[in-house]
Amino acid sequence: MDLQDELLQQFLIEGRELVERATADVSALKAAPQDRGRLDALFRSLHTLKGSAALFDLPALVRLLHAAEERLAAARQAAGPPPLGPVTETLDLTERWLDALAGGGPSGDLIESTSRLAARLDAAGGAAADEGSAEAPQGLVRVVYQPPRDAYFRGEDPLAIARGLPGLVRLSVAAEPEATPAAYDPFACVLKLTAWCAAPLSAVGAAVRLLGDEAQVVAEAAAPSPEPAEAPGLDLRTLRIESARLDALAGLVDELVVAKNALLHLTGARADETRAMANARAALDRLVGDLHAGVTDLRLVDLGRLFSRFPRQVREMAEALGKAVDLTTAGDGLKLDKAVIEGLYEPVLHLVRNALDHGVETPAAREAAGKPARATLRLAARAQGDTVLVEVTDDGRGLDLARIRQKAVERGLIAAEAAAALEDAAAAELVFLPGFSTAATVSDVSGRGVGMDAVRAAVGRLGGRVTLRSQPGAGLTVSLALPARVMLTKLLTVVAGGERFAAPLESVVELHQVSQAELTEIRAERAYVRRETVIPLLKLAELLGLPAAPEPARFPALSVEVEGAPVGLQVDAVGERWEAPMRPLAGLLADYPGVLGTVTEGDGRVLLVLDLAELAG
């Protein structure tokens, strides 16, 4: 990779971060337009973007960012409302540029859109500047002028230029200090000049026009004030680390946990364990636990990273569908594991598509229903104990349960009588059945052959659950409950069909000892009774396709909950309870039904972790 490539890669990463940050600032400013700190932050992000883009041959993008920055600067000095609409458009286009640069390069269309927006911003800026100079002639104009290092060689005298500024009333001259006079280079320009002028903005602007980017002109309402805090140039409190290196570290710590378990197993089993050994064992246990938690923490990422990907998508989709939608987000600061954030994008995108396509009505239909023409789509996250709830809420028409029942019957997913007998909550669940889709026609937006079943499966792979809350005519909320962090999973070892498996302890409601004598046959299926509840009994070995073993007189059964009702799973034996980091299945096995992942036992054997509810369902 040559230097230019490396710089470009850096720009692609930083550019996206800056766009994300700026987008968050725009959202905040929409709610509080007077938030000066946010405005300054937004200004800095645009400025940095412009500076980075200028490193590459992207004149259209640089011009646009410059125009947007100018508009923002003008709004900042006039203390007027910031031009958030155009800034948002600028950020959208910048994101498209980043996409284009990562791919095959910008299209002619993109370049044209960029130039058009820049021209529009310039035109609006000219008008605003004229108004500004007419209204506030008394304010001072501040010029920050940082000549390049070779200014003296180019024959320039920055001080003479400052001297020529119209209405100059104050000048601050700062130079980089040189600690060793012998090493001082008298011909390298290291000056930074700040001048305050009592003159119209346009006059000062004209005086420094030839300086280009070296000088920035900002009007100030009040008398010269101490310089505003500069953006921190190099922030050493945070460090960028390649995620692959972090993953490798996390993998090592996971293995350390396994090795620790093995050691603990050995020493714990010794009858002659001394008190000192027991103490060392406990200390090791605690330290490895802390280390695991620490490394897990490193992988936590702000949910804002996920949410910030949606404003543009929502605008584009709404436009394509002829709908008017405002997007609001909440809980951006909550943190989730990097893998969870990455895994959430697809399902949340699908939910957003669904909401815009099926949930939100057209503006006309909304007005007819007595609702505001603009719909609101809300992406919100909140913590609830160990889980983080991510909710996608629209104020559209809600689920049409009659239509859902009808569709499910048409698709042969359920019998007509059964559909009619379903309670509303259960009918809503029909949308999660594979092969279900309520859209009468396949649309560009959501018709991609992915249904809610895919959403449920994707969220399930992340260890989460999906629930629906529909208010007919008033909207739909889809809640994704996700584990706040990848934790050591509490497991139960079970033996079925002669093989050992692990199951998440939380999925087992109760453990029953069942004897053949208490089994009753109900329509060729077996069941037993516990606390006046009839529990159907399935053989885990059979569900896993393993050969049947001879029936013992007594056997253990794991009681699991399937759609609110208990189901018993017959196993050969139940082993110990332990905890270990579970690895999700990857590659070809990623979608293997009934399996959540793998764990490594203390003795190094790998066990499959079973999704008992899915197997029994």
Add this chain to the structure above:
Amino acid sequence: MSVEARAEVILLTGECRLEDAEPLAAALAERMRPVDVSQCREAHAAVVQALLSLGAEVVGTPADPFLRDLVAPNWTSKPLGEETLL
């Protein structure tokens, strides 16, 4: 001659141009001495920069209004060791 290095003081006289920055810096590097600017009519940015960067002690008041009112406060109002060393 615009830069005159004397035993106890360095004198800046008349119009101090870009090429005067070098002898001024050399004189200050040789031995730190106060710089008298009272005879200075004009100063190039490189000369002012040398005074500021090297933290020279500046004495005297130039007659030129620009130097006196707008440039001089930068060295008299900001004594060495505070802002310049940050």
